[in-house]
Amino acid sequence: MKSLDPRVNRLNLSQTSEGEVHTNTHLVTWEVFHQEKRGKQAVHVGIVHASTPEMALILAKEQFARRGRTANLWVARTSDIYTFRTDDEDMFATVPEKLFREPAAYKVRERIEKFQQQNKC
């Protein structure tokens, strides 16, 4: 095989071009969180594959801090993160009904005015 790329020609590819290939080195994944500026929260942006947290941070920097601003990156092993199941989403469905948690649910002005009229203060 003659390549247009001199670097490829130097590899002697005929020696490695036969047979099935099986990789047996599947690394665990780390969830990456990106903090854009000091004072802002870290936001999940994706994953990297690595065997140590140090390596995960290096790869996270290459993958998620190539553009824009970055103040810091966090990584956490995927297997250390616990979540609800997405199909249990309905457990949050009653939140909008809980108006007693909302400041707007508390209106006293009318009552004060009525009181003032009745008592002529």
Place this chain on the structure above:
Amino acid sequence: MYGSTNLTEQDAKRMSDTSAEDPQKLAEFEDRIARGEKIEPDDWMPAEYRRQLIRMIEQHAHSEIVGALPEGTWITRAPNFRRKLALIAKVQDEIGHGQLLYSAAETLGKTREQMLDDLLNGRSKYSNIFNYPAKTWADIAVIGFLVDGAAIVNQVINSKGSYGPYCRALERICYEESFHLKQGHDNFVYLATGTKQQREMLQDAINRWYRPLLHFFGPPDHLSAHSEKLMKWKVKLASNDDMRNQFLDQYVPKILELGLTLPDPNLRKNADGRWEFSDPDWEEFKRVINGDGPCNKERLAVRRYAELAGRWVREALMKPNDTYKVPLA
């Protein structure tokens, strides 16, 4: 078609038969997609949705890393330092895109290593266009401007799909692609407005990439197996012909305005807005996709070399007691 949604007859048949799925769950799933909601990795999904998505995202990922090879060839021979920096940055981005996409596919249950195995063993494809050689520096201008331009048309459309992790990866990718396109166009315009020799080199590159660019979006609609279901499930969002037409509409004028030509006397835009062109030889497309293109063997041999030569490093990094869990998002 970066990640091809073209189905074989057999696939199309499998897709249209969802009788094995729970009808109530299937209906809820389809309603959710119809409402414009995204599907997340641990949501219920039909087996065929999962299978077709893995196939498509995996092919897209392979296209990114194999696509870096023809361009990488020119890093050592870039004409000046500024172009060299830009090309290194672009190639690094493409590898990063590959990683983002492998991760998105991995959330569906196939590991990155299984995908790389399938690439090397020929069970999984990548975009056909990367089986053509980058003969001169002008090819780098054509790739950066037009191949990336075509990829952007495809990726922007796909980013409106139904699978959350794929859409998020594509949004990040599209943001970076705008730099690829700008630096490609800059390079393209410099050659087009340069010396006679530079213009000739560019015209020659355009002539050679014209057909592969028409092939990029896949066979014409009347020749490809359809699946209404892929459209309904928002895995496929536009037909091959529609994407090709959008590409021609955006890019042909930008080539012609520089006094360059395209090697097709029948290329023109009709009154109805559709572009017409000569048959770009779909037999050649099939031949190349099935392994008989100018660079298929070299592309895979280089990937295989990287895999085998780097194996001892990865093995040394392995921690056999680590428990693998499918990534979250």
